[in-house]
Amino acid sequence: xxxxxxxxxxxxxxxxxxxxxxxxxxxxxxxxxxxxxxxxxxxxxxxxxxxxxxxxxxxxxxxxxxxxxxxxxxxxxxxxxxxxxxxxxxxxxxxxxxxxxxxxxxxxxxxxxxxxxxxxxxxxxxxxxxxxxxxxxxxxxxxxxxxxxxxxxxxxxxxxxxxxxxxxxxxxxxxxxxxxxxxxxxxxxxxxxxxxxxxxxxxxxxxxxxxxxxxxxxxxxxxxxxxxxxxxxxxxxxxxxxxxxxxxxxxxxxxxxx
Amino acid sequence: xxxxxxxxxxxxxxxxxxxxxxxxxxxxxxxxxxxxxxxxxxxxxxxxxxxxxxxxxxxxxxxxxxxxxxxxxxxxxxxxxxxxxxxxxxxxxxxxxxxxxxxxxxxxxxxxxxxxxxxxxxxxxxxxxxxxxxxxxxxxxxxxxxxxxxxxxxxxxxxxxxxxxxxxxxxxxxxxxxxxxxxxxxxxxxxxxxxxxxxxxxxxxxxxxxxxxxxxxxxxxxxxxxxxxxxxxxxxxxxxxxxxxxxxxxxxxxxxxx
DNA sequence: TAGTGGTCTAGACCACAGC
DNA sequence: CTGTGGTCTAGACCACTAT
Numbered sequence: 001x002x003x004x005x006x007x008x009x010x011x012x013x014x015x016x017x018x019x020x021x022x023x024x025x026x027x028x029x030x031x032x033x034x035x036x037x038x039x040x041x042x043x044x045x046x047x048x049x050x051x052x053x054x055x056x057x058x059x060x061x062x063x064x065x066x067x068x069x070x071x072x073x074x075x076x077x078x079x080x081x082x083x084x085x086x087x088x089x090x091x092x093x094x095x096x097x098x099x100x101x102x103x104x105x106x107x108x109x110x111x112x113x114x115x116x117x118x119x120x121x122x123x124x125x126x127x128x129x130x131x132x133x134x135x136x137x138x139x140x141x142x143x144x145x146x147x148x149x150x151x152x153x154x155x156x157x158x159x160x161x162x163x164x165x166x167x168x169x170x171x172x173x174x175x176x177x178x179x180x181x182x183x184x185x186x187x188x189x190x191x192x193x194x195x196x197x198x199x200x201x202x203x204x205x206x207x208x209x210x211x212x213x214x215x216x217x218x219x220x221x222x223x224x225x226x227x228x229x230x231x232x233x234x235x236x237x238x239x240x241x242x243x244x245x246x247x248x249x250x251x252x253x254x255x256x257x258x
Numbered sequence: 259x260x261x262x263x264x265x266x267x268x269x270x271x272x273x274x275x276x277x278x279x280x281x282x283x284x285x286x287x288x289x290x291x292x293x294x295x296x297x298x299x300x301x302x303x304x305x306x307x308x309x310x311x312x313x314x315x316x317x318x319x320x321x322x323x324x325x326x327x328x329x330x331x332x333x334x335x336x337x338x339x340x341x342x343x344x345x346x347x348x349x350x351x352x353x354x355x356x357x358x359x360x361x362x363x364x365x366x367x368x369x370x371x372x373x374x375x376x377x378x379x380x381x382x383x384x385x386x387x388x389x390x391x392x393x394x395x396x397x398x399x400x401x402x403x404x405x406x407x408x409x410x411x412x413x414x415x416x417x418x419x420x421x422x423x424x425x426x427x428x429x430x431x432x433x434x435x436x437x438x439x440x441x442x443x444x445x446x447x448x449x450x451x452x453x454x455x456x457x458x459x460x461x462x463x464x465x466x467x468x469x470x471x472x473x474x475x476x477x478x479x480x481x482x483x484x485x486x487x488x489x490x491x492x493x494x495x496x497x498x499x500x501x502x503x504x505x506x507x508x509x510x511x512x513x514x515x516x
Numbered sequence: 517t518a519g520t521g522g523t524c525t526a527g528a529c530c531a532c533a534g535c
Numbered sequence: 536c537t538g539t540g541g542t543c544t545a546g547a548c549c550a551c552t553a554t
Contacts, residue, residue, distance in 0.1 A: 014542060024466075040520065051544045053311070056521090064322050064476065066463045073520050073551030094516060194515035201511070203461035203479045203504040205324045208282075218322065221461045221479035221504070229515070246461040246479070253459070253511045257452035257487070258352060272523060298539065309525045314540090331532035331539050 002031060002039060007048050015050055019058035027067060027078055034080035038068060041076075064219040066247075079217075087251050092184065092197055102182030104149050104157075112152040118213075120146040121176050123165055130162050133228060134236045141165035143174045145183070148213060155214050156248045161240040167192065184229065187238060192231040200226045201251060206243070214245045221246045260289060260297060265306050273308055277316035285325060285336055292338035296326060299334075322477040324505075337475070345509050350442065350455055360440030362407050362415075370410040376471075377405040379434050381423055388420050391486060392494045399423035401432045403441070406471060413472050414506045419498040425450065442487065445496060450489040458484045459509060464501070472503045479504045 004022045007015045026032040039047065044055045059076055062068040070076045087107045096106040108114035126134070126142040134142070142162040149157040161183065163173050172179045173186050188194060206214065206222045214222070223246045229238040262280045265273045284290040297305065302313040317334060320326040328334050345365045354364040366372035384392070384400040392400070400420040407415040419441065421431055430437045431444050446452060464472065464480045472480070481504045487496040 016542075021466075042519085052546090054543060057542080059521095060318070064463065065465075070521065071552085072522065073553080075520065075552095092515060196512060196514055199511045199513075201459055201481075201509040202507065203481045205322070205477060205479060208279075208323075219463060221463060223459075223461045249460065251459040253457045253513065254454060255457075255511065255513065256454055257350060274523075300538085310527090312524060315523080317540095328540065329533085330541065331534080333533095333539065 002026060004039075004047060007050065015048070016054050016057040016061070019044065019048055019050070019055065020061045023058065023062060024067065032078050034078050036078045038076040038078065063217075066217075066219045069217050087249065094188075094194075097181040097185040097188065103184075108151060115150045115153065116147050117150065118146070118148040119176060120144075121174065123169070123174065126162065130239060133226070133239050134162065134164060136164060143168035145173075145178070151248070156245050158210065158213060158243040159240055160242075161238060163187070163238050167237060183238065187229070187231070192235075192237045194229050194237075195232045195234075196230045198228045198230070199253075203246060210243055214243070216245055223249055223251070225251070260284060262297075262305060265308065273306070274312050274315040274319070277302065277306055277308070277313065278319045281316065281320060282325065290336050292336050294336045296334040296336065321475075324475075324477045327475050345507065352446075352452075355439040355443040355446065361442075366409060373408045373411065374405050375408065377403075377434060379403050379432065381427070381432065384420065388497060391484070391497050392420065392422060394422060401426035403431075403436070409506070414503050416468065416471060416501040417498055418500075419496060421445070421496050425495060441496065445487070445489070450493075450495045452487050452495075453490045453492075454488045456486045456488070457511075461504060468501055472501070474503055481507055481509070483509070 004026060007018045009015065011018065013021075023032070023038065032038065038044075038059075041052055041055050041059070044058075045052055048055070059068060059070070063070060067079060068076050069079050091103045091107045093106075096103070104114055104116070121143070123141055123143050126136055126140050130136075130142060131138070131140055134140075136142075142165055145159075145161040145163075147159055148155055149159065163183065167187070167190065168174050171186060171190060173183050178186055184194060202224050203221050204224065206216055206220070210216070210222060211218075211220075216222075223244040225240075225242045225244065227240045227242070228236050231237050262284060265276045267273065269276065271279075281290070281296065290296065296302075296317075299310055299313050299317070302316075303310055306313070317326060317328070321328060325337060326334050327337050349361045349365045351364075354361065362372055362374070379401070381399055381401050384394055384398050388394075388400060389396070389398055392398075394400075400423055403417075403419040403421075405417055406413055407417065421441065425445070425448065426432050429444060429448060431441050436444055442452060460482050461479050462482065464474055464478070468474070468480060469476075469478075474480075481502040483498075483500045483502065485498045485500070486494050489495050
């Protein structure tokens with residue numbers, strides 16, 4: 001039987017926090033391992049001598065922390081830290097484009113089986129946000145490409161790309177299948193040789209919509225990356241906003257110490 | 259009076275989710291603005307005709323999402339999205355070191371007043387993790403520097419740096435005040451001219467300890483950055499692990515499209 | 517069918533903020 | 536002092552999983 005200690009009712013910390021701490025220690029000490037089932041709510045009620053809602057509040061804290069996950073009718077389990085994906089900052093290297101590999105395929109190499117679904121392509125008036133990032137005048141149109149990326153059939157990333165309409169109109173960029181090497185390969189064929197990317201990385205909690213589309217458990221944050229591609233004239237030719245399931249990603253960058 | 263609609267008891271969605279959605283819409287439509295007080299729990303109980311725990315579960319979801327924050331005895335408020343800090347990837351540029359500015363001071367420029375506290379410096383046997391990242395043999399010692407960074411007296415980042423003992427011992431790196439330009443300036447003075455940095459960025463929920471030291475509201479994720487500095491021989495000479503309050507940061511990187 | 521977690525009620529006492 | 540949110544109890548019924 002799992003050793004969990006007792007609640008000290010005279011202590012300052014509320015009972016549910018003491019229970020949560022006790023379970024945290026059971027995990028960090030290895031008495032509970034990833035995938036293991038935590039004692040049921042009624043077992044915890046008996047063990048600690050508290051009401052069900054007190055136990056549930058402790059469990060809610062640990063779920064929000066990302067330590068536990070609940071399965072209705074089955075039990076509460078210690079989350080296993082999934083194998084993370086390392087994304088080298090050379091994932092947009094020209095050699096990949098020349099080999100016909102779009103970035104997501106390049107980073108999937110040796111990790112799992114990549115796929116894409118929920119693809120939507122169309123043209124629209126750019127939002128203020130997108131317009132400013134691409135340096136476009138008011139009421140400019142853009143070709144928008146939205147899609148969801150999956151690894152081994154598990155959704156891991158949502159992406160929205162925007163290319164100025166004047167560049168993309170009538171090209172494969174505005175079609176559902178943008179062809180080998182992805183839209184960066186198409187941009188270069190159109191004479192927009194790429195010189196530089198900028199990326200802005202941040203983290204936040206997902207919206208309910210994002211949680212649904214990425215099938216995220218509660219208490220899981222997302223990484224957001226906004227990437228802008230510049231051609232050799234220094235003109236922004238493309239913007240991609242991605243929302244990534246944080247536990248699936250480590251982003252790797254290298255830069256010189258000049 | 260704020261318009262919030264009603265709960266449909268015949269609907270599939272549980273009452274607390276409908277209440278949460280109703281409040282989300284009030285915020286996204288602008289009927290509730292950042293800083294505004296949400297109706298009190300008793301007002302929501304009356305309005306929706308439910309028990310207090312049902313209202314509280316809706317509010318708990320919205321806190322975990324980062325949309326609301328509670329203040330004991332005062333009320334529940336819509337969180338204001340704080341001003342974010344942009345961190346150029348040139349924050350480690352040699353020119354800053356030559357001007358005597360450590361990285362955190364450089365990035366604070368024009369943003370706020372930076373400070374540092376909870377400084378601990380000492381030598382210890384490197385953990386497996388640190389040892390492997392720095393390419394050190396078993397039982398190697400390192401000089402460890404731990405501290406907390408604040409902006410306008412608000413904690414925003416925890417940092418732990420490690421330098422191999424054979425490099426740092428007897429130098430200013432092992433002292434509490436590492437001098438102008440920080441430890442990177444000292445490493446270069448010692449002949450370890452830096453050539454490259456690598457950074458690994460990820461996001462997760464904070465541990466309770468991190469939440470306490472960063473004074474994070476519940477439902478706020480952290481960004482973690484592991485940076486390794488390489489000298490001109492390609493040797494790893496320093497590792498820094500940082501834990502940043504996610505809402506305070508946007509990390510910016512630029513890299514060539516080679 | 518038994519056991520699990522999910523939702524909900526109707527109370528209670530407490531600590532904190534503001535008047 | 537009143538009103539707020541924080542903690543807790545002792546029940547109840549439901550939906551889901553496994554046997």
